[in-house]
Amino acid sequence: MAIPVIDFSKLNGEERAKTLAQIANGCEEWGFFQLVNHGIPEELLERVKKVSSECYKVEREESFKSSKPVKLLNDWLENKSGEKLENLDWEDVFLLHDDNEWPSNLPGFKETMREYRSELKKLAEKVMAVMDENLGLPEGYIKAAFNGGEGLEKAFFGTKISHYPPCPHPELVNGLRAHTDAGGVILLFQDDQVGGLQILKDGQWIDVQPLPNSIVINTGDQIEVLSNGRYKSVWHRVLASPDGNRRSIASFYNPSMEATIAPAAQLVDKANQEVEEGYPKFVFGDYMSVYAEQKFLPKEPRFQAVRAM
Numbered sequence: 316m317a318i319p320v321i322d323f324s325k326l327n328g329e330e331r332a333k334t335l336a337q338i339a340n341g342c343e344e345w346g347f348f349q350l351v352n353h354g355i356p357e358e359l360l361e362r363v364k365k366v367s368s369e370c371y372k373v374e375r376e377e378s379f380k381s382s383k384p385v386k387l388l389n390d391w392l393e394n395k396s397g398e399k400l401e402n403l404d405w406e407d408v409f410l411l412h413d414d415n416e417w418p419s420n421l422p423g424f425k426e427t428m429r430e431y432r433s434e435l436k437k438l439a440e441k442v443m444a445v446m447d448e449n450l451g452l453p454e455g456y457i458k459a460a461f462n463g464g465e466g467l468e469k470a471f472f473g474t475k476i477s478h479y480p481p482c483p484h485p486e487l488v489n490g491l492r493a494h495t496d497a498g499g500v501i502l503l504f505q506d507d508q509v510g511g512l513q514i515l516k517d518g519q520w521i522d523v524q525p526l527p528n529s530i531v532i533n534t535g536d537q538i539e540v541l542s543n544g545r546y547k548s549v550w551h552r553v554l555a556s557p558d559g560n561r562r563s564i565a566s567f568y569n570p571s572m573e574a575t576i577a578p579a580a581q582l583v584d585k586a587n588q589e590v591e592e593g594y595p596k597f598v599f600g601d602y603m604s605v606y607a608e609q610k611f612l613p614k615e616p617r618f619q620a621v622r623a624m
């Protein structure tokens with residue numbers, strides 16, 4: 316079993332209807348799918364791989380050796396206390412967004428990542444427009460919902476560069492613990508060779524197979540709420556591996572912290588609304604406060620907690 320691979324270029328031709336249906340199926344049945352022929356130039360993707368790997372080697376690899384996961388694993392091995400190291404991720408992470416200080420001084424890093432982020436943001440908006448269409452919402456609905464509205468902060472587009480260095484004891488620790496993503500639409504550019512990302516599908520963990528230069532799309536908790544449960548955010552995790560340094564670059568199109576998120580009125584069945592307690596309506600910043608404490612737990616208590624806020 317493998318997650319769907321969809322040719323995004325077919326959206327603009329005779330196979331548009333079929334491609335829309337494939338994306339609808341990816342959203343409804345999987346929560347994860349891979350796009351090929353997505354329009355991001357290969358040459359740019361090659362540069363992104365090069366600068367992010369160089370950045371890790373030159374600026375980060377050495378300090379990973381004295382990082383928290385390495386220390387905790389070593390302590391554990393000395394003391395042999397407890398079971399698996401449950402509260403730990405074997406990863407090196409840093410974040411890029413529009414107005415951050417650039418975390419790397421490497422030649423070409425800033426220019427390349429700026430260009431990449433601008434392309435990915437456009438791709439995210441195209442994917443969101445497809446979701447609007449598939450859900451029967453007016454064009455631009457999701458984007459507008461993620462923008463805070465007049466006078467409020469705009470939607471947030473962030474990029475997280477992760478490396479999962481080789482781990483001497485992958486049976487004791489996760490690369491990244493299982494979770495669903497908090498935000499909107501996530502676009503992942505994962506390693507060509509080193510796997511490890513898995514999603515939970517019908518009770519089974521299945522691999523998100525590496526496919527060079529594809530972009531993996533998944534939907535977060537906010538798309539689940541907005542779509543009134545049509546598109547569920549799906550559990551995923553990254554396994555640590557004994558060899559290979561896995562690179563992954565996740566970009567997320569999230570609501571503004573000030574945006575109010577609720578199921579789209581068009582998708583709420585009025586007849587059932589009175590008997591069933593559906594998804595809550597809340598301010599995204601409040602959701603993130605809950606998520607910060609409960610990221611690795613099921614999402615339902617998070618929905619309950621923001622309902623009560």
Ligand SMILES: O=C(O)CCC(=O)C(=O)O
Pocket residue numbers: 475477491496503505512551553563564565
């Ligand atoms: O590194 C990956 O492949 C997945 C990262 C992820 O799930 C996340 O950042 O939320």
Ligand SMILES: [Fe+2]
Pocket residue numbers: 494495496551
């Ligand atoms: Fe995630």
